[in-house]
Amino acid sequence: MRIAVCAPSTPITREDAARVHALAASEFPDVELLVHEQCFAEEGHFAGSDAQRTAALVECANDPAIDAIWFARGGYGACRVAEDALAAMDHAAQDKVFLGYSDAGYLLGGLYRARIGRPVHGPMLADIRREGGEEAIRRALGWLTGAGQAHVEPSLAREKHPVVAFNLMTLAMLAGTPLMPGLAGHVVMVEEVSEYLYAVDRLFFHLTAHLGGIAGLRLGRVSAVPENDRPFGASADEIARHWCQRHAIAYLGEADIGHDAANTIVPFGQASAR
Amino acid sequence: MRIAVCAPSTPITREDAARVHALAASEFPDVELLVHEQCFAEEGHFAGSDAQRTAALVECANDPAIDAIWFARGGYGACRVAEDALAAMDHAAQDKVFLGYSDAGYLLGGLYRARIGRPVHGPMLADIRREGGEEAIRRALGWLTGAGQAHVEPSLAREKHPVVAFNLMTLAMLAGTPLMPGLAGHVVMVEEVSEYLYAVDRLFFHLTAHLGGIAGLRLGRVSAVPENDRPFGASADEIARHWCQRHAIAYLGEADIGHDAANTIVPFGQASAR
Numbered sequence: 001m002r003i004a005v006c007a008p009s010t011p012i013t014r015e016d017a018a019r020v021h022a023l024a025a026s027e028f029p030d031v032e033l034l035v036h037e038q039c040f041a042e043e044g045h046f047a048g049s050d051a052q053r054t055a056a057l058v059e060c061a062n063d064p065a066i067d068a069i070w071f072a073r074g075g076y077g078a079c080r081v082a083e084d085a086l087a088a089m090d091h092a093a094q095d096k097v098f099l100g101y102s103d104a105g106y107l108l109g110g111l112y113r114a115r116i117g118r119p120v121h122g123p124m125l126a127d128i129r130r131e132g133g134e135e136a137i138r139r140a141l142g143w144l145t146g147a148g149q150a151h152v153e154p155s156l157a158r159e160k161h162p163v164v165a166f167n168l169m170t171l172a173m174l175a176g177t178p179l180m181p182g183l184a185g186h187v188v189m190v191e192e193v194s195e196y197l198y199a200v201d202r203l204f205f206h207l208t209a210h211l212g213g214i215a216g217l218r219l220g221r222v223s224a225v226p227e228n229d230r231p232f233g234a235s236a237d238e239i240a241r242h243w244c245q246r247h248a249i250a251y252l253g254e255a256d257i258g259h260d261a262a263n264t265i266v267p268f269g270q271a272s273a274r
Numbered sequence: 275m276r277i278a279v280c281a282p283s284t285p286i287t288r289e290d291a292a293r294v295h296a297l298a299a300s301e302f303p304d305v306e307l308l309v310h311e312q313c314f315a316e317e318g319h320f321a322g323s324d325a326q327r328t329a330a331l332v333e334c335a336n337d338p339a340i341d342a343i344w345f346a347r348g349g350y351g352a353c354r355v356a357e358d359a360l361a362a363m364d365h366a367a368q369d370k371v372f373l374g375y376s377d378a379g380y381l382l383g384g385l386y387r388a389r390i391g392r393p394v395h396g397p398m399l400a401d402i403r404r405e406g407g408e409e410a411i412r413r414a415l416g417w418l419t420g421a422g423q424a425h426v427e428p429s430l431a432r433e434k435h436p437v438v439a440f441n442l443m444t445l446a447m448l449a450g451t452p453l454m455p456g457l458a459g460h461v462v463m464v465e466e467v468s469e470y471l472y473a474v475d476r477l478f479f480h481l482t483a484h485l486g487g488i489a490g491l492r493l494g495r496v497s498a499v500p501e502n503d504r505p506f507g508a509s510a511d512e513i514a515r516h517w518c519q520r521h522a523i524a525y526l527g528e529a530d531i532g533h534d535a536a537n538t539i540v541p542f543g544q545a546s547a548r
Contacts, residue, residue, distance in 0.1 A: 044507015045472050076472040079479045173476055176450040177483040198319050198350040202447055205353045209451040233318015 001145055002032045003068045004060035005125055007039040007047035008085070009103040010075030012126050014040060019128050020137055028141045035125075036060060039072045046077045054081040054088070057107075061085070061093040061117075068144050069117075073126035074102030074167075082110045082179055093117050099140060100124050101263065105170035106179055112164065112268050113181035121165035121189075121257065122151075122265040132261035143265045153189070153256050153264040156271070161215040165189040165257050165266035168222075172203045175210035184213035187252065189266060191220030193259035197232035197239065200225075204243035216250035221258030275419055276306045277342045278334035279399055281313040281321035282359070283377040284349030286400050288314060293402050294411055302415045309399075310334060313346045320351045328355040328362070331381075335359070335367040335391075342418050343391075347400035348376030348441075356384045356453055367391050373414060374398050375537065376467075379444035380453055386438065386542050387455035395439035395463075395531065396425075396539040406535035417539045427463070427530050427538040430545070435489040439463040439531050439540035442496075446477045449484035458487035461526065463540060465494030467533035471506035471513065474499075478517035490524035495532030 005017075017035045024033045038056035041048030048056075060069050071078075085107070096117045098108065101124065108119035122143065123136035130136060143151040156163060164183060166174070168190040174180045188211060192200055200222060211217070222236035234242070244251040256264045279291075291309045298307045312330035315322030322330075334343050345352075359381070370391045372382065375398065382393035396417065397410035404410065417425040430437060438457060440448070442464040448454045462485060466474055474496060485491070496510035508516070518525040530538045 044505055045502075046507070076476060079476065169476075173446075173480040175480075177480060202350060202353065202443075206447040206449075206451060228319075231318055233320070 001030050001068070002034060002066050003070050003144060004063065004066045005033065005035040005039060005070045005072050006056045006060050007072035008053050008057050008081050008107060009047065009077040010045065010073055011042050011047035012039050012072045016126055016128055020125050023134060023137055024141060027138065028145055030145060031141055034066070045075070047072070050080050053077065054085045057081065057085045058088045061089045061096065064092040066096065068097040068099060070140065071098070071100030071104040071107070071124050073124055074100070074104055076103050078103050078106040079173065079179070082106045086110050086114050086116065089116055097144065099144065101165070102167050102259065103170060105166040106174060108268065109166065109171070109174045109181050110179035113179060119268040120265060121268070123263050127261060127263070130261045136261040136263060139265065151265045153266045155218065155255065156266070159187060159271065161185060161187045162270045163187045163189065163266060164268050165220070165255065168192040168200065168203050168207065169195065172207040175207060183211060185215050187215050187218060189218040189220055189255035189257055191255070191258045192222045194224045194226065196226055196228050197234070197236065198228070200236055201232070201234070201239045204239055208243040208247040208249060211249060212247065214249060216252040217244055218252045218255035220255040221260065223258055223260060275304050275342070276308060276340050277344050277418060278337065278340045279307065279309040279313060279344045279346050280330045280334050281346035282327050282331050282355050282381060283321065283351040284319065284347055285316050285321035286313050286346045290400055290402055294399050297408060297411055298415060301412065302419055304419060305415055308340070319349070321346070324354050327351065328359045331355065331359045332362045335363045335370065338366040340370065342371040342373060344414065345372070345374030345378040345381070345398050347398055348374070348378055350377050352377050352380040353447065353453070356380045360384050360388050360390065363390055371418065373418065375439070375531070376441050376533065377444060379440045380448060382542065383440065383445070383448045383455050384453035387453060393542040394539060395542070397537055401535060404535045410535040410537060413539065425539045427540045429492065429529065430540070433461060433545065435459060435461045436544045437461045437463065437540060438542050439494070439529065442466040442474065442477050442481065443469065446481040449481060457485060459489050461490050461492060462488050463492040463494055463529035463531055465529070465532045466496045468498045468500065470500055470502050471508070471510065472502070474510055475506070475508070475513045478513055482517040482521040482523060485523060486521065488523060490526040491518055492526045492529035494529040495534065497532055497534060
């Protein structure tokens with residue numbers, strides 16, 4: 001199992017990479033983890049220029065010796081490279097898993113729309129930094145090496161509809177762009193971190209107007225909400241219910257995803273693909 | 275000239291209202307300023323419940339004795355009431371000016387789409403709190419009472435295309451919703467405040483994908499940008515140029531709008547309406 005790590009958004013440190021290398025070496029002996037040098041590049045906000053990030057992603061995706069692409073870290077930046085990278089991917093990208101979340105969702109969405117590979121929402125290498133981060137890394141590598149159902153989001157066991165999972169901001173920004181997949185008939189899971197509740201409400205106003213025809217919405221964890229100068233007056237759950245009702249979208253309750261070490265695996269699409 | 279003030283987003287204080295009343299009384303004797311009691315209501319984040327805010331806006335819009343609706347303040351909340359309020363407006367709303375910016379942009383956009391009244395981007399009552407805020411209030415009341423060209427955005431003097439102006443976040447969130455006006459052939463002006471440059475870049479990624487067919491984009495002030503843990507690597511102007519080029523949108527340079535006391539007046543639409 002050869003897993004290539006690249007960073008379409010922001011850089012990781014060599015220490016992050018070394019810790020995950022060590023964990024993989026001791027617990028996943030069948031895994032060969034290939035961390036692309038681009039993961040350590042820095043240019044302004046990003047892990048190298050748009051051209052560098054695009055090139056590294058395309059190189060990994062088009063390498064027939066690689067089984068899976070594991071995104072290193074979120075932050076921001078994948079939306080700047082996704083269209084060009086997708087356009088340059090060839091048949092070798094078709095068999096691969098692409099695993100990540102947060103800002104990597106721009107790529108997951110674009111891949112799913114373009115029907116390239118198997119986009120999967122789940123932990124990234126940089127999650128090693130989180131409290132309990134080793135568990136997140138084990139979950140990702142465990143799922144990639146075939147542990148399967150033990151690590152997937154619990155509702156998937158009984159879910160008959162195709163599913164996707166995204167960061168709320170990321171999916172809201174994808175809406176209406178050339179990267180946005182058609183989600184009719186899908187169960188859509190969203191999670192958010194570090195946004196004021198008024199901003200969560202604003203994102204739901206926007207996003208639910210774009211989700212006509214979905215099978216339903218599940219809300220992951222909305223964490224690290226900053227303190228505002230006054231209480232918003234509704235919880236994240238109430239906000240989701242309000243906007244789902246407004247747009248006649250079935251609200252299906254919680255999803256076990258979030259910006260934390262407990263974030264589970266959500267393979268996009270039909271149960272048969274999971 | 276009877277100007278009704280209502281607050282579709284967040285509340286103002288009685289002191290704000292008193293200061294603007296005093297300025298109007300001494301400098302604009304022809305203005306009768308009617309500040310709706312709803313402007314002082316509080317419910318969680320908002321100036322009263324969605325129902326209260328909707329009712330006050332509709333009451334003012336449908337009152338044939340009122341010449342203009344002046345939005346009290348932004349913040350967040352107009353998107354929650356805009357659709358219902360627009361649906362309840364009658365022919366009396368048709369002759370009125372609707373003046374505001376920031377979060378009031380959800381209403382300006384919806385009004386423009388629905389061809390109700392004359393949406394105008396410009397200072398709000400709560401701008402009295404800003405340094406130099408009296409000038410912003412004078413500009414708004416001056417324009418409302420017929421001073422006209424002295425207070426409008428400078429590029430409008432030579433602009434042959436219809437124009438609109440919005441807060442960047444607000445227009446990005448409007449995109450694809452039932453409130454989004456068709457902007458083909460328009461010059462679109464956007465400004466932003468208190469957003470990280472990576473968030474500005476993200477909003478441009480999203481928004482420019484929705485602005486196909488516009489005549490061009492002008493960038494207002496991008497102010498109070500928070501310090502990030504690292505420099506973004508491009509200025510707001512460079513960000514706007516990047517995404518305009520990506521989507522073949524003409525970038526027309528600066529606009530004299532922003533979240534500040536110098537914010538000028540931008541009447542939506544053709545020059546003949548200005």
